[in-house]
Amino acid sequence: MKRLTxxxxxxxxxxxAAANAADDLIIVLDASNSMWAKINDTHKIVFARDALSxxxxxxxxxxxxxxxxxxxxxxRDCQDINTLAKPGDSTPSALLKQAREIMPHGGSPISGALxxxxxxxxxxxxxxxxxxxxxxDPCATTQELKSKNPDLRxxxxxxxxxxxxxxxxIAERSGGSFTLATDKTxxxxxxxxxxxSTEPRTPTPSTxxxxxxxxxxxxxxxxIGGSNDPExxxxxxxxxxxxxxxxxxxxxxxxxxxxxxxxxxxxxxLWGEIKKTQTLEVTARKTVTHRFDLGALGVLTFNAVDTQQxxxxxxxxxxxxxxxxYASALLKNQVTEKLPVxxxxxxxxxxxxxxxxxxxxxxxxxxxxxxxxxxxx
Numbered sequence: 001m002k003r004l005t006x007x008x009x010x011x012x013x014x015x016x017a018a019a020n021a022a023d024d025l026i027i028v029l030d031a032s033n034s035m036w037a038k039i040n041d042t043h044k045i046v047f048a049r050d051a052l053s054x055x056x057x058x059x060x061x062x063x064x065x066x067x068x069x070x071x072x073x074x075x076r077d078c079q080d081i082n083t084l085a086k087p088g089d090s091t092p093s094a095l096l097k098q099a100r101e102i103m104p105h106g107g108s109p110i111s112g113a114l115x116x117x118x119x120x121x122x123x124x125x126x127x128x129x130x131x132x133x134x135x136x137d138p139c140a141t142t143q144e145l146k147s148k149n150p151d152l153r154x155x156x157x158x159x160x161x162x163x164x165x166x167x168x169x170i171a172e173r174s175g176g177s178f179t180l181a182t183d184k185t186x187x188x189x190x191x192x193x194x195x196x197s198t199e200p201r202t203p204t205p206s207t208x209x210x211x212x213x214x215x216x217x218x219x220x221x222x223x224i225g226g227s228n229d230p231e232x233x234x235x236x237x238x239x240x241x242x243x244x245x246x247x248x249x250x251x252x253x254x255x256x257x258x259x260x261x262x263x264x265x266x267x268x269x270l271w272g273e274i275k276k277t278q279t280l281e282v283t284a285r286k287t288v289t290h291r292f293d294l295g296a297l298g299v300l301t302f303n304a305v306d307t308q309q310x311x312x313x314x315x316x317x318x319x320x321x322x323x324x325x326y327a328s329a330l331l332k333n334q335v336t337e338k339l340p341v342x343x344x345x346x347x348x349x350x351x352x353x354x355x356x357x358x359x360x361x362x363x364x365x366x367x368x369x370x371x372x373x374x375x376x377x
């Protein structure tokens with residue numbers, strides 16, 4: 001998710017615009033009940049959602065990505081495998097909104113989910129914490145799928161790195177990579193191995209400002225922040241050439257400095273749900289600096305307590321008047337965020353208890369709100 005939890009990834013798989021099924025990425029997310037378990041005081045589903053947020057917000061709009069979840073609708077059902085979007089059906093930002101609403105609930109039909117994913121594309125990213133719970137062998141299933149499609153690769157982010165883990169077996173038998181989902185360095189290293197398209201190609205003469213004069217590169221320096229705040233904020237920056245070809249993605253960076261051949265470039269800056277776009281001209285041996293303006297920012301702090309004023313964990317969802325859903329936080333007792341000024345609706349949930357509040361964020365001030373919940377039985 002966007003800034004509401006600690007970001008885990010510093011390097012992310014950047015996908016080119018998909019031309020055929022071989023370029024599609026299918027994400028399979030484990031939403032079994034065991035994803036509520038904690039590692040180092042953090043729920044596994046939080047690790048998974050952070051990773052998905054970093055992955056999806058770093059993709060260009062043309063990226064062809066599918067999303068499958070399992071175990072998120074029924075308590076004990078080996079058919080509980082849900083294709084939320086096929087490649088090309090949704091933009092990465094729309095997929096992220098769907099992923100943020102997934103709540104762990106049921107079992108782990110891993111084999112069935114992999115079969116569905118393999119029918120949609122050659123590259124699969126499985127985010128899972130456990131073993132098969134539906135009398136199937138995911139290792140044997142992987143081997144079968146691989147024999148039918150040698151181009152298949154299943155990359156796994158798992159919460160168990162034991163040598164005999166079925167998750168590690170899935171990665172090895174498919175020729176994919178295994179990454180420990182709770183290790184920031186391992187995630188960065190693992191996903192960086194998948195990054196094959198992040199280096200910008202040399203622009204063609206049609207995109208050069210004046211290729212007959214000089215092919216020496218210029219430098220593009222990028223940042224983003226509030227008009228009333230000198231601090232640069234971490235964001236994703238996507239650079240495109242004049243023809244609209246995605247060249248490179250920078251993930252969760254406060255500043256970006258990139259040498260580029262002379263030419264015209266389009267830059268998308270993504271700060272959570274906010275997207276800013278700017279076209280810039282790079283000339284030889286010169287530096288072009290651009291800071292994307294988020295407008296005036298304020299601060300919102302919200303928390304949850306019980307009737308004895310003791311902190312309790314709740315799920316929060318934040319909505320604005322412009323685009324609806326804005327952000328969420330899972331199982332937190334307090335959150336502080338910088339936000340653009342405006343009116344927001346905030347919902348807090350603990351099991352069946354749901355509370356809502358409408359709040360106004362003003363520039364250079366902190367708005368606070370506390371939800372009070374009845375004790376849980």
